[in-house]
Amino acid sequence: MKTLDKCNDYKYADEVKEKGIYPYFRAIQEGEGPVVRMEGKDVVMAGSNNYLGLTTHPKVKEASRLAIEKYGTSCSGSRFLTGTIDLHLEMEHKIAKFMGKESALLFSTGFQAGQGTIFPLMGRKDTIFSDRENHASIVASNMLASSLGVDVVRYKHNDMTDLEKRLSKLDKDAPKLIATDGVFSTFGDIVKLDDLTKLAKEYNANVVVDDAHAFGVIGEGGRGTGHHFGVQDDVDLTVCTFSKTLASIGGFVVGDERVINYLKHKSPALIFSASPTPANTAAAIAALEILEANPDLPLKLASNAQKVRDGLMQSGFNVVDGETAIVPIIIGDDEKTFKIWKMLYDEGIFVNAFIAPATPPGMQMLRTSYMASHTDEHIDYIIETFKKLGRQLGLI
Ligand SMILES: Cc1ncc(COP(=O)(O)O)c(C=O)c1O
Missing domain, CATH: 3.40.640.10 (Type I PLP-dependent aspartate aminotransferase-like (Major domain))
Known part of the structure; x- marks a missing residue:
């Protein structure tokens, strides 16, 4: 047994990739704002830390x-x-x-x-x-x-x-x-x-x-x-x-x-x-x-995140309440989390899928985060798409 043998034995990521629902290391081809280009299509970014949208200013x-x-x-x-x-x-x-x-x-x-x-x-x-x-x-x-x-x-x-x-x-x-x-x-x-x-x-x-x-x-x-x-x-x-x-x-x-x-x-x-x-x-x-x-920029960010928080909570999602730019939606197991992640991605929305050890067991989540530069159209699209997929998957 050699030190690096554990790498050959590590199979979890490959198994998720084989199912076509692997959410990590997806490349952005263009843009770092609220809309980015990934795999040839425009995607609304709801997972970035570019909180005030300044990377493209x-x-x-x-x-x-x-x-x-x-x-x-x-x-x-x-x-x-x-x-x-x-x-x-x-x-x-x-x-x-x-x-x-x-x-x-x-x-x-x-x-x-x-x-x-x-x-x-x-x-x-x-x-x-x-x-x-x-x-x-x-x-x-x-x-x-x-x-x-x-x-x-x-x-x-x-x-x-x-x-x-x-x-x-x-x-x-x-x-x-x-x-x-x-x-x-x-x-x-x-x-x-x-x-x-x-x-x-x-x-x-x-x-x-x-x-x-x-x-x-x-x-x-x-x-x-x-x-x-x-x-x-x-x-x-x-x-x-x-x-x-x-x-x-x-x-x-x-x-x-x-x-x-x-x-x-x-x-x-x-x-x-x-x-x-x-x-x-x-x-x-x-x-x-x-x-x-522009001291009002953080206020715009807070208002964007709050709109999503309210919209998803009212629809029945298990949303962690808060007052920051981070809006976590608890899904509860790896497979379901990856599946809804992929469905959102196919609909043109990128969020972050968090599983253990980033979350406690049973708290696997879609961790979404917002920017001051998201428009009302982006926010509405995110809420409506979540609702549509949540119903399809029986999450709400
Ligand atoms: C709370 C906290 N501290 C520190 C860091 C590290 O920052 P950086 O990406 O600049 O290394 C992060 C980034 O994810 C973070 O979330």
């Missing part, structure tokens, strides 16, 4: 083009050494100001921002309290930290009673960090950050929030979860991605200048990885400027 595309002209296609080095360009500094300045924090640091992806922020802050005496449904980037930090002897305490999802029970077991002076997603990426629910920050004060803990699905979506002008609850001053660090609202790829952390300075010199994910490309950084700056100039 002329100003964002132009900023990217100009950055390539000026700096070339890559920085070819880490921020620490040859990979810092003035666009990185400009974005750090702008994003810190926008988020109401002293300082910011860019990373090459949101995953690296999360992992590269939390892990370097952990020492042997620290304990990290982590929501059970946190994103994989926080889970990766936890695994790295625990290999160094850091205690990782996982508390029940968004359950402040459970968090308090666990916090209270530790000495008040023991250093501790609470790490949570702002908006949880599978179900789209919002962390109870007002209660969480109260507990953090009471038990003397620091707080880090991953706002990947909250930035541009909730909070005043799209400033995320801290602003949504009016507790941004009590959030020590917010980590986030460029790959959703900011129409690019990259990530950032914002917080106090001394903490950012520490991360600059201690974060392996920053120091040993090339910096965000000029084009990606310029695109994110342009997207941020558009968001700042």
Whole structure:
């Protein structure tokens, strides 16, 4: 038996492909907006994280083009050494100001921002309290930290009673960090950050929030979860991605200048990885400027998602209620989920099929998500098609 033999034994994806209902790795041939071209036909995109629809905005595309002209296609080095360009500094300045924090640091992806922020802050005496449904980037930090002897305490999802029970077991002076997603990426629910920050004060803990699905979506002008609850001053660090609202790829952390300075010199994910490309950084700056100039965009996004949520709930679908851009429809088993996914695709709608381990057992779902740039026609078409197929399959 060799290590790679398990790859030959893995057959599940092939079995789903043979049935013609495999939903993953489908290529987009053109477009990144609310309508994309796939396999030669136009498809309404109801699964993208392009929340404000800015990936196709002329100003964002132009900023990217100009950055390539000026700096070339890559920085070819880490921020620490040859990979810092003035666009990185400009974005750090702008994003810190926008988020109401002293300082910011860019990373090459949101995953690296999360992992590269939390892990370097952990020492042997620290304990990290982590929501059970946190994103994989926080889970990766936890695994790295625990290999160094850091205690990782996982508390029940968004359950402040459970968090308090666990916090209270530790000495008040023991250093501790609470790490949570702002908006949880599978179900789209919002962390109870007002209660969480109260507990953090009471038990003397620091707080880090991953706002990947909250930035541009909730909070005043799209400033995320801290602003949504009016507790941004009590959030020590917010980590986030460029790959959703900011129409690019990259990530950032914002917080106090001394903490950012520490991360600059201690974060392996920053120091040993090339910096965000000029084009990606310029695109994110342009997207941020558009968001700042159009604080109503998150409201349009919320209204689009709410229309679908209401429409599908009223039709009898098992929809997870919420107030973000994510609208999950629980189907309940793999085969049914893949089947309705394929029927939607054939009708010209692309959604995401989520099965275990992304969902708990029995919660397999179609995870849909919306953009500010979806029109009423797109939204109506999505609702009507869901209804038609839901009836055909006996789901409603
Ligand atoms: C909550 C959360 N954090 C971090 C990330 C990672 O962001 P990126 O795609 O920039 O690596 C994601 C992306 O899916 C996410 O959902």
